[in-house]
Amino acid sequence: MIIGLCAQSKEHCAPTISEEPLSERLANYIFDIDFDHELHAVSGNEKIFWKNNSPDTISFVRLYMYLNAFKGPESSYLSGANMNVMGQDLRGRAPEDWGYIQVDKVIQDDQTITDISYVQPDDDNDQDESVLHINLVSDILPGETLILDLEFVSKLPRTIARSGYADHDFNHFVHWYPKMGVYEEDKEGDWGWNCHQFLRQMEFYGDHGNYDVTIELDDKFVIGGSGCRQMYKEPVTDKPGRVETRFIAHDVIDFGWVASPNLVEYDDEWHHVEIRLLSPKSHASLRDRLIGAAKHSLQYFEDHVGTYPYNTLTILDPPLHGLRSGFMEYPTYITGGAFYSFPKGVRSMESLIVHEFAHQYFMQILANNEKEDPWLDEGFVTFYEDCVMEDMHGSSSLIDLFGYKVGNSTFTRNEYASMSNKRTSPITTVGYKFIGDYKATIYSKTATVLQTLKRYLGAVQFDEMIKGYFEANMFTHPRKDDFIKVVKEAFAQYPNTLSSSIDQFLIDALDESKIVDYSVINVGSAPSDETDDSGNTLYHNWSNLERKGDFIVPVELRLYWTDGTTSDQVWDGKDPIYGVYELSARQLRALEIDPERKLFLDIDFNNNSYTLAPDNGGIWKYATRSIYWVQNIVQSASFLM
Amino acid sequence: MGLMQIIKRGFENPRLVSIVYAIQLILAMTIGLQVYQVFGASIGNSLSLEGLKVGDAHMVINDLLNTHGASLSPLLGQVRWMVIVYLIVAAFVHGGIWHSLINGYDKVSIWIGGSTYFFRMLMIGFIMSFIFIIWSTLVWGPYLSKIRYWMEHLPSEEPILWGGIAMVVLWSFGSIFIFVASSFCKVLVIRDQEKVGSALWKGIKKSITKTWKCLPVLFLFFVLLAFLYLMHSFVDDWTFLSTTIGVFLLFVIQQLIVWIKIGLRVSTYAYLKDRL
Incomplete structure (x- = not known):
């Protein structure tokens, strides 16, 4: 069946640069769904093909049901965040503003499975429905493939943490379907389901596989998402005004999509990559800045990390009311955050595109467990965001406005150095157990550690090290030890001041909260x-x-x-x-x-x-500036006296 | 009267401009010298100082604030108090300027005018400032309180931005009107020896009819001030001003800008006096 998918997709679009599978393709999905924009919901069928690559016989499976985290205040995610998600106060929401995901039927081997329940492997909150436990009708032996047919409904909330709708026109379907957990060998060598509930300070984890997604919706919508479009807005027989779009994505860990009648599509290309920007009409003037940042990122990663193996990259520049869907990464699909008439000297929107693009490498191709090792993607991505931006714009890459200049790596380092309490949880703390300033530590401190390693090792040698890490771990789930291994090898191969103490350095930098001064x-x-x-x-x-x-x-x-x-x-x-x-x-x-x-x-x-x-x-320069500005302040303040 | 002639009026008595300038400079230096001392005591022996001169200052300033921020934050508090003190001083100084413009300038006119009209200037200043605060609240309060709602419901920030620009224009017109009214009140108090209450009433009435006629000239003054600000930004960024002589040159340019701005303020007063 998986091979069949590949053969079909080649007729119209090729999602990757390779005709051969790039990954083990353990979790594969076929969707046939209807989108009801009045309800902001999809309903339909999902077919899952999951390959058991473990030595165990599998009698049950676990699926992520992320949208249930937005079902109401009782979910572990919302109660853990005190009903405040990224500054958004969710108290007093109308019932229709919540979202949910509901599985109506599960079939295995032509038999309907009835032994289905929600489980809470991380806390005892029986109100949380973000993990579904399915006891199978028949066991899956090692090497066998499980095929499950699901009927499900996913209703979006008014946007929370990127998932959802804004007003009546903008619909962002991310983490919207029942998704397989990961059956893997843990750090102690035991096999089991790694399928955490959706908790605060937690992102995502999934196996690579193929997605074949057919969506029926009203003709007025512009639609974009992961992978390539094998069919775009083909009229549906006997349903006037309804069209179908089919996406194919290979060797990816997730699938996200957006539908809105008010987006404009701009197409561009970089070498083998079709770049598609979906943007509000009012952001037309930002097109070159956003696509330019994506192109430069593609080139930088090609030169310094490895080839981008996909043939498409879709960028959503969300409209203002959909901005809460911005700032996020999905396979071959990223969301930015831009503003009309933003000054060219402030490059945060470009920096954001670079950051989210970098996630194509760190979380997607190198699919680390974002829930347990968030530093392996967010920290690396922040580091590469700084590298790409400074490669593009020099030392004042982030801000260069009216004489005020700030570089990305300086900004990142300062974010860490300015933490009021640097004795937070160490970088390698499991995401949802982290205490302290999460962003400054996981993102900025990790990037600063990587910057330190690069500076001791040398830029060329560092690139060589990362290329080795990338090639050895692409399309797998790398862990801390995989990175530590290549670092130690590189510091042994290229001796420098830090080489003799690299083991202790890595412990102190990653597993401790020690301070260098x-x-x-x-x-x-x-x-x-x-x-x-x-x-x-x-x-x-x-x-x-x-x-x-x-x-x-x-x-x-x-x-x-x-x-x-x-x-x-x-x-x-x-x-x-x-x-x-x-x-x-x-x-x-x-x-x-x-x-x-x-x-x-x-x-x-x-x-x-x-x-x-x-x-x-x-010092005199700053003293004279102070005098000048104080003079200006008193002059302005006294204009009515 | 041409713009150059109007501007010239403000600089006819450089001594008057220089007195105001000197008062502002002395006050500002109390902050500037403290900044020098704090920087010197904190990082005065560091090689990082090189970065401050050439504009590569973000990291130097960041680390300075992280480590010695407690020494610098009281200076911000001092600036707040200094503004309040200067508002009172300004009532005296501006009374002197108006007196000199209306009754003729001599070596002591600024001091005589300042002492004679101090309380009346202070009263007009505070009443007009109160009106200005009410006006600003009326204009910006509803707009700012709606921004969060608009961000959740509007598909584009374009109307918010253009709406904001429209609000700036509206607010500026109102502010100019208040400024003109305030100026007319002061002229009426000094020239016609009106009482403050009566001057306020008449000044506001006069400003309703006359502000529109003054707008082109006042707008040109605003453009000149904006030009001076921009010029400073460019000059401040010039790398060759990172040598010790360059820093001194920068100081001279800054102070020249401040002096010219005071002269332009006097020019505006002279222009408005003639319009009443």
């Missing part, structure tokens, strides 16, 4: 009574350094001498206080720790150096 306390130079062979006076030159954090890393030191020369040393960074001393004919002028800013995790770069001859021009 190295500081220069003072620098001094004074003549001694001694002279060198030429009769020149020798000077006592000294400097005291301090390790203010508990994260120990070897650091490079640069000594600046009054004769204009420099000399470098390495400090193992272990002692709380460390002294540098040199009796020399030259005088020490300044000392800098980590002069090349390799240790990007250091939370304060200002204290990394000390000079005896400071140039206060910069």
Whole structure:
């Protein structure tokens, strides 16, 4: 059946660059559904083909029922978020604003399965219906394929966490269907269903497979989604005004789609990739910026990580009332967030496109468990967002407006360095158990760790390491150890200051909440009574350094001498206080720790150096600016006095 | 009267402009010098200072705020208090300026005018500020309170943006009207020796008919001010102003802009005085 799907799709569209399967294709789906835009609901049939690649005989399966997390306040997701999701207060919602997913019939081997129930593997909340447990009619032996036929209804909520509808025209179907959990070997070596409830601070996890999705809907809708369109808006016989669109997606972990009559479609291409932007009419002027960011991302990843294996990329630029559907990633389908007439010098909308595109690699091709190891996608994606943006726009990649300049990697690092409490849960904490500033840690600190690794290793060597990680783990579910392995190998292959302590570095950076902060306390130079062979006076030159954090890393030191020369040393960074001393004919002028800013995790770069001859021009510049702005403020404030 | 002639009126007495400038500079320097001291004490011996000069300052400032933010935040509080103090000082200074424009300028006219009309200027200033706050609330309150609703229900931000621009225009017209009324009140108090209440009533009435005629000139003044702001942004970004001499040159340019802005304020007063 799976082969049949491939053969059919080749007639009209090829979802990937390969005629051969790219993944094991364990979870495959065929949908035939009707979309009722008045109810914001779909109903129809879903056929699941799930291959048992485990050594176990399977007697039950578990399916994600994500939309039930938005069924009402009692769900674990909403109660865990105190009814406030990303600033959206959900209290007092009208009953019709909630969503749900309901399975009306399940058939296996022509027999209707009746032993179906909701289970709560993560908490005891029996009101939560985000995981469906189905006891099978007949067991599935290792290597066999389970075929399930489901009749289901999915009703969208008014948008919560990207899923849903906005007013009467915008419908975003994501996490909208009964989806197979992942049957896998856990970290302890035991096989079982990894099918968590939908909880706060949690995203998604699924096996790769093929999707064949036929949607019947009113003719007025523009529709887009994952994969390629094998058939687009073909009239349905005997149903005037109704059309069908069929999508085919291969080797993907999910399928999302959008339908709205008020979107405009812009098509473009990059090498083998058809790029489709779905955007409100008023955003026409942003087209080149959004598609340009996608194209640059494709090129960057091609050069630095690996080839994008799909032939399509669909970008949804949501309308204002659908903005809560933005900022998200689905296989070959991403959603941005842009505003009419946004200044070109503020590139957050481009940065967002790059971020979501990067998820095609980190969560989709390298399909890590976003619920348990969110850092393996969000952290990596943030890092690559910074790389791509700085490759596109240089050091002021994020903001370059009226003389105010901010680069992406600086912004990311500052987000981590500015955390009021950096002793949060470590990076590798399971997503839904994380305590503290989630974004600053999972996204920004991880990206800063990766930036540190890149700077120690070198850009070319880092690329080589990531390419190795990508090729070894593509279309699988990589875990922390898979990444650790390639890092250790790379640091062994390309020795550098950090190589000798890379094992401890990775533990401290990923599994602990330690802080890096190295500081220069003072620098001094004074003549001694001694002279060198030429009769020149020798000077006592000294400097005291301090390790203010508990994260120990070897650091490079640069000594600046009054004769204009420099000399470098390495400090193992272990002692709380460390002294540098040199009796020399030259005088020490300044000392800098980590002069090349390799240790990007250091939370304060200002204290990394000390000079005896400071140039206060910069301070004066800020002092004069302060004077100027205070003068302007008092002038403006007193215009009526 | 041509625009250049109107502008010239403000700079006929550079001493008058310079007195106002000097008062503002002294107040602003109390903040500026503290900024210098805090930066110097916090990161004065760091090589990161290089970054401050060449515009690569985001990380330097970020780390400074993270580590020494507690030293800088009181300065923001001081600015708030300074504005309040200056509002009172401005009542004195502006009384002096109006007096000099109406009764002729000499070396002591600003001080005589300031001391003679201080309380009346203060009263007019506070009443007009109160009216201005009410006007701003009336214009922006309903608009801002609707934004959240619009974001959930409007398919495009275009009408919000253009609506916002329309509100800025409306608010600006109202603000100009209040400014003109305030100016006319002060002229009536000083020139015609009207009492504040009567001057307010007459000033507002006069401004209803005369504001429209003054609008083109006042708009040109606004364009000039906007141009000065933009010019400063460009100048501030020039890399060659990152040397020590360059920083001094930047300071001179900044202060020249401030001085010209004060002169333009005096020009506006002179123009409005002649319109009444």
